[in-house]
Every structure is written in C-alpha cells, then in structure tokens.
Amino acid sequence: METREFGDIELRRVREHVWEIPREGEMNAPARVLASEALLDHIGDDKTLEQLRNATHLPGITKHAICMPDGHQGYGFPVGGVGATDATDGCLSPGAVGYDINCGVRMMTTNLTYEDLQGHEEELVDALFEAVPSGLGGGGVVKGDAETIEDILARGMRWAVDAGYATDDDLAHCEDEGFRDDARPEFVSQKAKDRGRNQIGSLGSGNHFLEVQRVTDVYREDVAESFGLEADQIVVLIHCGSRGLGHQTCTDYLRRIEKEHKDLLDELPDKELAAAPAGSALAEEYYGAMCAAINFAWVNRQLIMHRTREVFADVFDRDWRDMEMRLLYDVAHNIAKKEVHEVDGEERELYVHRKGATRAFPAGRPELPPAYADVGQPVIIPGSMGAGSYVLRGGDQSLDLTFGSTAHGAGRLMSRTKAKQEYWGETVQDELREQEKIYVKAQSGATVAEEAPGVYKDVDEVVRVSDELGIGDKVARTFPVCNIKG
Amino acid sequence: MGFTLRDHTADVAVEADGESLGAVFAAVADGLTAAMCDDPAETGDRFSVAVRAEGREALLFDYLDQLIYERDVRGVLPAAHEATVRREGDEWAVEASARGVPFADVDARDVKAVTYSEMRLAETDAGWEAYVVFDV
Numbered sequence: 004m005e006t007r008e009f010g011d012i013e014l015r016r017v018r019e020h021v022w023e024i025p026r027e028g029e030m031n032a033p034a035r036v037l038a039s040e041a042l043l044d045h046i047g048d049d050k051t052l053e054q055l056r057n058a059t060h061l062p063g064i065t066k067h068a069i070c071m072p073d074g075h076q077g078y079g080f081p082v083g084g085v086g087a088t089d090a091t092d093g094c095l096s097p098g099a100v101g102y103d104i105n106c107g108v109r110m111m112t113t114n115l116t117y118e119d120l121q122g123h124e125e126e127l128v129d130a131l132f133e134a135v136p137s138g139l140g141g142g143g144v145v146k147g148d149a150e151t152i153e154d155i156l157a158r159g160m161r162w163a164v165d166a167g168y169a170t171d172d173d174l175a176h177c178e179d180e181g182f183r184d185d186a187r188p189e190f191v192s193q194k195a196k197d198r199g200r201n202q203i204g205s206l207g208s209g210n211h212f213l214e215v216q217r218v219t220d221v222y223r224e225d226v227a228e229s230f231g232l233e234a235d236q237i238v239v240l241i242h243c244g245s246r247g248l249g250h251q252t253c254t255d256y257l258r259r260i261e262k263e264h265k266d267l268l269d270e271l272p273d274k275e276l277a278a279a280p281a282g283s284a285l286a287e288e289y290y291g292a293m294c295a296a297i298n299f300a301w302v303n304r305q306l307i308m309h310r311t312r313e314v315f316a317d318v319f320d321r322d323w324r325d326m327e328m329r330l331l332y333d334v335a336h337n338i339a340k341k342e343v344h345e346v347d348g349e350e351r352e353l354y355v356h357r358k359g360a361t362r363a364f365p366a367g368r369p370e371l372p373p374a375y376a377d378v379g380q381p382v383i384i385p386g387s388m389g390a391g392s393y394v395l396r397g398g399d400q401s402l403d404l405t406f407g408s409t410a411h412g413a414g415r416l417m418s419r420t421k422a423k424q425e426y427w428g429e430t431v432q433d434e435l436r437e438q439e440k441i442y443v444k445a446q447s448g449a450t451v452a453e454e455a456p457g458v459y460k461d462v463d464e465v466v467r468v469s470d471e472l473g474i475g476d477k478v479a480r481t482f483p484v485c486n487i488k489g
Numbered sequence: 490m491g492f493t494l495r496d497h498t499a500d501v502a503v504e505a506d507g508e509s510l511g512a513v514f515a516a517v518a519d520g521l522t523a524a525m526c527d528d529p530a531e532t533g534d535r536f537s538v539a540v541r542a543e544g545r546e547a548l549l550f551d552y553l554d555q556l557i558y559e560r561d562v563r564g565v566l567p568a569a570h571e572a573t574v575r576r577e578g579d580e581w582a583v584e585a586s587a588r589g590v591p592f593a594d595v596d597a598r599d600v601k602a603v604t605y606s607e608m609r610l611a612e613t614d615a616g617w618e619a620y621v622v623f624d625v
Contacts, residue, residue, distance in 0.1 A: 049498050076498045078606030078622055102602040102624045139525065139599045140564050140592030198561040208598040209625045247561045250601040250624070254554050257605070261547065274605040418496035419625060447598045449527060489598060 009047035012056060020468050021404075023067070024052070029272075030059040035067040037404070039468050042072050045416060045460055049076040051083075057272045058086050063093015063281065065346055065353055069405055071360050072468040073414030073460060077101070079275025082359035085408045088281070090341050090352040094267070095286040096278035097260070097293070099356035101337040102253045104293055105300035106211075106244030108361075108383040108411075109177070109333035110394065111308055112230075113315070113326050115237040117217040120484060123318055127215060128442040128485040130314045135213055135307055137206040138446030138489035144168075144204025144306040152196050155203065156188035159298030160305055168302075168309045175372055177333040178362065178380075181301045185341075187291025191248070192255045195292075199248030199299060204306030208450050208489025210412075211243040213307060214385075216392060216481035226396050226478045229378045230331055238481060239328075240392055241307050242385050244337065245300035252296045256289045281354070290339075297338060304333060331394070332381035336361045336411035342370075344406055355406045363397040363409040363475045382475045384466060386413050388443060388488075389435055389456025391480045393466045400473030409475030410466070413459035426452040445488045454488065490616070492520035500625045501600070502607070506618040510574035513610070513617040514549060514583060518556055518570035521600060524623055529568040530594040536563070541582045546610050548574065548581040549619065553603040556587065565589030566597050600625055 005016040014022040014036060022043065024034040034055045038046055046052065051074050058068040058080050065087045074083030079098035088094050120127070136142045145151065145166075154162045160181025163169035174180045206213060218236045221227045232238070245252075260277040261268060263285055268277060279286035308330065312323035319326065339356040346353075364371055365379045375381065379396040386392045390413065401407045417425070428448030435441040435456075445451045469475040490512065492505035503520030507513035522529060540555050542548040556567045567587035574583045601624040609620040 078500070078604040078624065082499060102604075139560075139566070139597040194558055198558060201561065201564070207601075209601070247557075247601075251558065254602050258547070258551070262543070274608075415499045418498055419501055420494050420496050447596050449596075450598050 007043060009052055012052045020472050024056055030056065031062065032059050032064045033067050034059050036070040037468065037472060038072050039464060042460065042464055042468060046070065046074050051076045051081045054079065054081040055084060057276060058084060058099065060271050061086060061088055061094055061096055061276060061278055063089035065089060071408065071410040072465045073410040073412055075414045077358065079273050080358050083410065083414060084358045085360045085405055086356045087344065087353040087406045090281055090354050093281045093354065094278035095281060095289060095339060095354050096276060096356060097253050097256045097289055098275045098277045099358055100253065100293060100339045101358045102250045103244035103337050104249035104252060104296040105335045106337040107300065107304070107333060107335040108240060108242045108385055109304050109308065110331040110383050111239040111311065111328055112232065112331050113237045113328050115326055116235045117237060120237055124442045124485055127318050128444045128487060130318055131213060131311065131485065132444040132487045134310045134314045135206060135487060136204065137487060138208050141205055141446065143202045144310055147200045147203045152200060153188050155299055155302045156191060156295035157186055158182060159301050163302050163305045169305050173305065173330045176330040176374060177301060178335055180372065181333065183294035183297050185291060186295040186298050188295045190288040190292040191252055191295050195248045195251035195255065198251050199246060202246040204303060205246060206243045206307065206489050207246055208447065210454055212388065212486055212488040213311065214240045214483050215485040216240055216483050218479055219391065219482045220480040222477040222479065226378055230381055230394065230478060231329065232394060232479045239311055240383065240385060241304050243303060243307065245296045246303060248299050249296040252292050256292065259285060293339065297335065301333060332383065334361050334383055344402065357408050359411045360408045361411045362407055363395065363401045364407045365397045365399050365401060368407065382409055384410060384412060384462065386462035387456040387459040388441065388454060388483055388486045389439060390462050391482045393462065393477060394479045395466065395469060395475035396478050398473040398476045401475065404472060405474050409469045413462035413465060415458060416460050417458040419453045422453045422455055422458045423449060426455040428452045431455045441483045441486060443486045447489065450488055490516065492516045494520060494523060497622055500622055502620065502622045504620050506616060508616040510545065510617050511572040513619050514552060514572040514574055515570040517549065517619050517621050518553065521553060521556065521623060522566065522568045525600050526566055526595050526597040529566055529590050532594045533565055533588045533590040535586050535588050538585045538587065541580045543580060545581055546608060548583055549610055550603055550605060552583050552585065553621065557600065557602065563589055564592055566592065566595050
C-alpha cells in the first residue's frame with residue numbers, strides 16, 4: 004500500500020486523489036484528504052493534517068473528517084474542512100464553521116462582452132471602488148437602525164426585496180433563496196448587532212473582493228447554457244461574508260461553550276474546535292444565531308451587487324436590466340447546516356460543517372432551486388487576482404465522498420507577513436495592469452501585497468482534482484478584468 | 490520587550506513579551522494594531538476598556554475581543570495600548586486604555602477576530618510571554 008508521511012501522521016492512498024489517516028487512539032472516525040500528490044505536498048507543509056486529525060475527535064463525527072484539495076491550516080478545524088456530525092447525539096461546532104459565518108461568493112452574469120467593456124476598465128474600477136464600501140471603517144451601503152438589523156437577521160434577502168435592493172429573480176438564484184427560516188435574531192448578542200450596524204453592504208478586507216471578469220473557457224456547453232454562461236461574456240464575482248456581526252457571533256459562542264460545556268471542550272485536542280452537544284440549549288441557540296448571521300451575509304452581498312448594477316448603469320449609460328445583470332448563484336463556504344444524507348444505507352440528519360468548503364449538490368437534491376434542479380447547483384471557486392476563477396456544478400460523486408461539498412478557492416500558500424516582504428502593492432498593481440490588463444484598486448497597498456497572485460496555490464490544480472473526483476465538475480473559467488478590495 | 494508578527498499560512502500571529510501581565514497584554518494589543526496598520530497616525534483621543542474573565546488566557550482573549558469591538562463601534566484604530574492586570578477574587582481583571590486613531594487618518598485593514606488557536610500565555614524568568622493568532 005502506498006503511504007505518505009508528514010511528521011507523525013501517515014496517510015494511506017485509497018485511490019487516485021483520495022488519502023486516509025486511519026482511525027486510532029481517541030479519533031472518532033478516520034480522516035480523508037482529497038488531493039493530488041502536488042497538492043498534498045502543500046497540505047502536509049503546515050498544520051493542516053494535524054488540525055484535520057483533531058477534527059475527528061468531534062463527538063458524532065460521521066464517516067470521515069475531510070480535507071478538500073485547497074485545504075490549509077486554519078484554527079481548530081482546517082480551512083477546506085468538511086465534518087458531518089450527528090444532529091441528534093453528535094455536536095454543533097462554531098469552531099468548525101469559522102469566524103466569518105456565511106463567508107461566500109456570488110456571481111452575476113451580464114449580456115456584455117469583453118469588447119463592450121474594453122476602454123472602460125479604468126472608469127469602471129474607479130466607479131466601483133467609489134460606490135462599494137471596503138476596507139476598515141468604510142461604512143456600508145445601508146446605515147442600519149436597530150429595527151433594520153432585526154429585520155435583516157430574521158428575513159435575509161426577503162428584507163432586501165421589500166427594501167428595493169433585490170428582485171424575486173435574485174431570491175430564486177441564491178442558496179436557500181437567501182433566507183434561513185431557522186434564524187433567531189434574539190440569540191445574536193447586542194455586541195454583534197452593534198458591530199454589524201455600520202457594515203451592512205461592505206466588502207471588508209483580507210481576501211475579500213469584487214471582481215469584474217470575462218469568461219475565457221467553457222468546458223461543458225450544455226451546463227454553461229443552463230447557467231447562462233458563454234465565452235467572452237462579462238460577469239461579476241463578489242466574495243465577502245457577515246462582517247463584524249458574524250465574527251462577534253462566533254466569538255460569543257466560543258466563549259459560552261468554554262464556560263457552559265467545559266467537559267466536552269476538555270475532551271477535544273484544540274480549544275478552537277469548541278462544540279456544543281447536539282440537543283443542548285446552547286447548540287440550539289448557536290444554530291439560530293448562526294442562521295441569522297447567514298441571512299445578514301446574504302444581504303451584505305446583495306447590497307454590494309445592487310451597487311454594482313447601479314455603477315454599470317452609470318458607466319454604460321443604460322438600465323441594468325437591459326444589460327441582463329442576473330444573479331447566477333450565491334454560495335456559502337463557511338457554514339453548518341442540518342442536512343439529510345445517506346450513511347451506510349440509512350438516512351440520517353447531520354450537521355454538515357463546511358469551513359472553507361462549498362456545497363456542491365448534484366441534480367436531484369431537494370434543496371436545489373428549480374433553475375438548477377436538473378443540472379446540479381453552480382459552485383463558484385474564486386482564484387487569486389492574477390489567476391482565473393471557475394464555475395463548477397455539483398458533481399455526482401459529491402454525496403458519496405464529501406457530503407455534497409467541494410473546494411472553495413485556491414488556498415493560501417504563503418503567510419501574510421512573508422507576502423509583504425516578497426511583494427510591494429504598487430508593483431503588483433502595475434504588473435497586473437501592464438502584463439495582464441487587470442485593473443486593481445485597493446484601500447491598502449499592503450492588502451494587494453498580501454493577496455498577490457504568488458501567495459496562492461494553483462487554482463487550476465485544485466479544480467482539476469475536484470473535476471476528476473466528480474465532486475465538482477468544471478463548467479467554465481473566468482479571468483479578471485477589474486478588481487477592487489479593502 | 491514588545492511584540493513580533495509571526496508567519497501563519499492564512500492569518501497573523503503575534504508573539505509578545507513584557508515584564509508584567511499588564512505589559513504583555515498591551516504588547517499583544519500593539520501587535521494587533523500592527524497587523525491592521527503599518528504606521529498608525531499620532532492622532533486621536535484615549536479611551537478606557539475594563540474586562541473581567543474567569544482565567545488569565547480567557548481575560549487576554551476577552552480583552553483583545555473588546556478592542557476589536559471598540560474599533561468597529563467607535564470607528565477608530567486602537568493604538569498605543571496600556572494595561573494593568575490583577576486578580577480579583579475568583580476572577581481576573583484588566584484595566585486598559587488605548588488611543589483611538591480615527592479611521593480617516595490611517596491606511597488600515599481588517600482583523601476579524603482573536604482566536605484561541607495555539608494561544609500561549611506563560612511566565613518566564615524575565616516576566617511574561619504570549620502568542621496569539623488573529624483571524625484575518
């Protein structure tokens with residue numbers, strides 16, 4: 004049997020792109036890594052594997068703790084991690100969701116071509132940068148009073164429709180139609196609401212961005228047609244999350260678990276894996292609060308998309324509806340959801356934690372909106388600002404291998420501190436513009452350096468593995484034209 | 490005595506030391522500031538922060554969390570930290586202050602949250618040392 008060793012961890016090759024850390028000691032299940040040899044070299048380079056093995060200690064973890072091809076070290080649970088726990092006698096782990104609840108990506112299609120846009124890049128990037136709040140303290144599209152916050156937390160994108168920021172068609176093309184019915188705003192702390200108030204409709208900073216892109220390659224014509232994608236078309240990708248409101252909600256519940264469920268916490272190898280027993284009051288409250296934060300994040304991305312439509316209308320001097328600016332799909336990649344999956348021939352209700360992993364349901368799952376019921380859900384995989392991004396569709400093998408999940412991005416390779424030593428923001432911007440015709444505008448030069456293309460893994464390789472495993476099938480590839488970030 | 494930013498694949502880690510618990514708390518907070526801004530302006534008024542928790546590590550976590558909260562709500566970058574830590578009965582308490590630099594005066598980026606990941610707070614021959622990872 005072929006094996007690979009990284010420190011004290013031995014991985015056994017199950018088959019191509021599938022590696023297993025066998026169950027031993029206190030592990031409640033084996034762990035699996037879905038990666039090519041090349042990606043495994045990166046994954047084994049930091050603490051990802053140790054964190055993945057730790058994740059198997061979560062009570063009620065089912066089948067395997069799984070690391071996606073873009074996995075890298077996080078805190079507690081690795082980024083690129085999927086863990087399904089029994090919803091009756093397992094646990095719910097805020098640590099396995101992450102601080103940025105419903106961090107995610109949406110893509111909006113247009114009927115513009117790259118040719119229509121050429122010559123307008125500078126004007127467009129400046130106008131987007133002006134219109135979309137970003138960075139630290141940039142404010143939000145909407146200044147929320149207490150009532151607005153409650154309404155957004157309770158009703159998600161339905162609030163946005165009533166307030167004139169979204170259409171019914173937008174709702175029909177969002178995961179869960181942009182609304183989690185399980186949201187319980189009363190379990191979101193005042194502190195979290197205070198932080199969210201000034202940030203409704205804002206990108207933030209770090210790896211979050213808004214990008215105007217052109218479709219460069221189409222791999223599956225029939226699926227691309229169902230998604231409304233074709234070569235040379237202009238699309239817009241928005242990547243951000245629930246801002247301070249979500250970060251605070253995670254922090255609040257980590258601390259409550261530490262105080263109220265210390266016994267369980269003491270059994271886990273890492274405090275950041277913090278979990279509440281399924282069925283406990285705290286698990287129920289966290290689930291309600293997390294769902295409210297999920298709603299907040301969907302509204303956040305919706306407001307940014309609304310502003311983007313207005314900017315396009317100004318720059319191209321026509322109504323956004325005439326440019327057919329439609330939401331293709333909005334997917335979360337930091338989330339836990341109650342889902343029913345077949346395990347050993349039996350249907351079970353599980354909390355599926357996806358931290359830096361995207362839901363990738365194939366055709367036939369009841370959760371899919373009518374538009375994608377027969378084709379599988381769109382999965383959006385952002386790359387770095389110098390590389391392409393991908394649109395996939397949920398693959399047939401995803402339910403069997405990953406509880407219906409795939410990767411969420413390229414995955415970082417280089418630390419932020421090292422990136423700032425290696426790169427200079429202005430130089431990166433100049434090179435991208437001169438060599439790749441990519442127009443980048445950021446609040447902070449340091450952010451550009453930290454997010455330079457060279458700090459990420461090869462997104463092509465991540466997507467190749469996803470496609471070959473059949474968990475997320477390649478549909479189209481896009482390349483950046485304009486990028487704004489915090 | 491002070492802080493150093495350390496490598497972390499996706500996030501930022503701060504290693505700090507100080508002669509007292511209060512000094513090491515303030516040094517970690519200065520590291521948090523440095524993770525958000527390379528060169529904070531000398532502007533802004535000082536504000537106070539007081540936090541209590543059940544243990545020393547929990548107190549450090551809650552103190553840093555409170556600074557991130559104050560940042561978002563006040564609309565300032567907290568800088569030039571000072572802190573005093575003492576035990577009060579079953580609890581630990583920190584009384585601290587920071588200069589709140591208006592966002593308009595700085596080129597700063599977001600740090601989302603403090604984490605317990607690999608957190609270390611330990612007494613040494615020279616005082617105290619700490620290691621904290623922040624989610625970016």
